[in-house]
Amino acid sequence: MKVIHVQEFKGELMGFLWDGTDAHPSSISSRLEDEKNNPLPLQPEQLHLSRGILSTFPTLGTVLRVVFDQGTKEHGLHLLHIGKWMKFINVYCDVNGGFWRGVFTSSTKFRYTHDKDRLVLERQRLYNEREGLKFGRNPYWSFPQTSPITEVNYKDLPVVTLMDILTYPEVTARFLCVVRVVAMYPWQAKDFSFNGIYRVRLTLEDATARIHAYLYGKDGIKLFGDQPAIDVLTRKRNALLGVATNDDGKQVEDGIARNPPWLQCCLKSYYLDKSDIWGSRHYRLYDTRLVVD
DSSP states (O other): OEEEEEEEETTEEEEEEEOSOOOOOOOBOSOTTHHHHSOOOSSSSSSOOOHHHHTTSOSSSOEEEEEEOTTTGGGHHHHOOTTOEEEEESOEEEEETTEEEEEEOTTOEEEEEOTTOHHHHHHHHHHHHHHHSTTTTSOGGGOSOOOTTEEESOTTSOEEOHHHHHTOSSSSEEEEEEEEEEEEESOSGGGSEETTEEEEEEEEEOSSOEEEEEEETHHHHHHHOSSOOHHHHHHHHHHHHTOOBOTTSOBOOTTOOBOOOOEEEEEEEEESOGGGTTTTEEEEEESEEEOOO
16 A cells, blocks of 8 residues: 555554555444534544645545554654555554544554555556546445436536545535435434525545535425425435335334445535635535435
């Protein structure tokens, strides 16, 4: 894997590794109501990376975060060199907040790898081929096709990754993505609208990043319909979030991990403050319809 960044967060050293492939999506074990007081994080690290740092990351393929346990922490800065390819053995991996994370322990072994190494060249070749494919920016795990539960109005737009969006050079733009909806707030369908106006925050993820996208007003009507019955709206929410249901369409007991479907959606970026357009940049879901009875 290639070391693309190294940074210390509150005394914890973290390395950022990449090889051009997509990590397997993890199941979401948090309960829907957790999103109020303990929302899913947007990044595995404690402090968010700046847009400047993210702009140095590849926009295709998962960037694996790795940390050092107490026995190897003091040597961390001397182990990882940005821009170098390395081979690793015995890296402990777990899932934290829905993100894969690696841990270097005393049993971890590694060595630097030459840029002309056969495996490195193969990784680069596959990455270059993927970039040239029509559906190359779709997550690996969305194949052979995305879920049919959504329809979009802008099918002619090229699919981009969430990292493409985060690092896009213009503040305002429109995008077509293939993502999973891993969380919503509010989580109860009865609270999706206030005074007849939809106001919902969606947490979207793909293999490259996780973002908040907001659903407001007419865009909510487009997605869910014009004030459907609460039970209908709940079924649509469950379909988006991958909530397990029984034969009657009712949610089963908590504790069952969710696997939200991969779906297409349209996103647009905008800003709230003209004096701080990048700092106030947000994302909104639009022109996407949920095809669920």
